[in-house]
Amino acid sequence: MTYLILILLAISIFFNIYFLRSRSKKKNDIIYMEKKLQKITSDKTDEKLMLYTSDKQIQSLLIQINSLLEHNQKTVADFHGVERSMRKMLSNVSHDLKTPLTVILGYIEIILNDKTISPVKMNSLLQTINLKTVEVLDLISRFFELVKIESEDSNYENSKIDLNEVCRKVILEYYEILTTKEFEVSVQIPEESTYVWGNIEAIERILNNLISNSINYGAEGKMIGLKLTSLDDCAYIEVSDKGKGISEHDKDRVFERLYTMEDSRNKLYQGSGIGLTITKRLVEQMNGTISVKSIPFQQTTFTIQLKRLSF
Structure with a gap:
């Protein structure tokens, strides 16, 4: 015991x-x-807690x-990334506003101070002032359009859309300018309608941005293509050209918010980079994706993928 x-x-x-x-x-x-x-937390490092224990x-x-x-x-x-992007955005927009405003103010001073200015010269200066004023208003409009889209404050109503009809309508609007510039135009739109659920105004804006971009920055290739295809439950719209293209370095960033690059295709609106950014946001609002493949002076293709309706 x-x-x-x-x-x-x-x-x-x-x-x-x-x-x-x-x-x-x-x-x-x-x-x-x-x-x-x-x-x-005090040093703001990216460390983790490493401790051996049973x-x-x-x-x-x-x-x-x-x-x-x-x-x-x-x-x-992510916050710091957005902060840097916003600073760059403000810098770009400020620069793009300053340039035409400087021209406007300079020409107005000439008109006010030069009492010997001829009517012909006066008319020429006023035309330039008008052109630069339109550029400023266009830039401001597109800047606020981007802000509105990114704040999800846009009132786009979705409906059943015939992509065939939208593609035909948009490319026909560029007939005169493409003919004048002697572009070779390749349009491949099937006879059978392809339907998607989306916003017709947004799709037209997307196509206008991409086609305008190809005309402005793919002009050296003298070719523009528009192709509509479908596979399984997806519809694909391709806008292509044979211009100077986009380098591998810039290709992955070309859709970023106001990302600009040297000799950039993304400078559709006076170097602001707003055009392709708006395009991407509009595609994403319809639950779609947009990508780009580019071999300079061979082919640059922007591809939009949207969910296809089966009826």
Whole structure:
């Protein structure tokens, strides 16, 4: 009986020591985690909590904390990315507004101060002022259009749309300018109608932006193509040209908010880069995607993919 009591006492002492050490280890682990978290947040680093422990509760807590840290770090990175983009956007728009406004003010000063100016010269200056004023208004309009789209404040109503008819209508609007510029035009639109659920105004805006871009920046290739195809439950619209194209370096960023590049195709509106950004946002609002493939002076193709209706 005495031996049994001694054994039970020894077991009790062992477990007390074990639990005390376990509690001490857990306390030390928690203190380490607290100090490490303080350092990560104060230094704003991308570190994670690295701690070896066999304690299941501590392991679970570490997983959750690291998940929160990763989410927070991504949120901060996204915020800084948007902040940089906004600064660049304001810089681009300010520059693009300053140039025509400087011309307008300069010509107005000439008109006000030069009392010997001839009617012919006066008319020429007024025409230039009018042109530059329209450019400013157009840029401001498109800037606010982008802001409205990105704030999801646009009131586009969706309906069943015949893409064949929209493609024919838009390309015909460019008939005179393409003929005047002696472009080779390749139009491939099937006889059977292809329907999608979307907004007809948005699709027309998308096509106008892409075709205008090809005319302006693919002019050296003297060719423009418009192709409509469908496969399974998707419809595809391709706008192509054989101009100077887009480099591999710029291709992945050409749709970014107001991203501009040297000698850029994305400078559709006086270097602001608004055109392709608006195009991408409009496509995404219809749950579609847009991509680009480019081999300079061989073929540059923008492809829009939309969900096709089966009826």
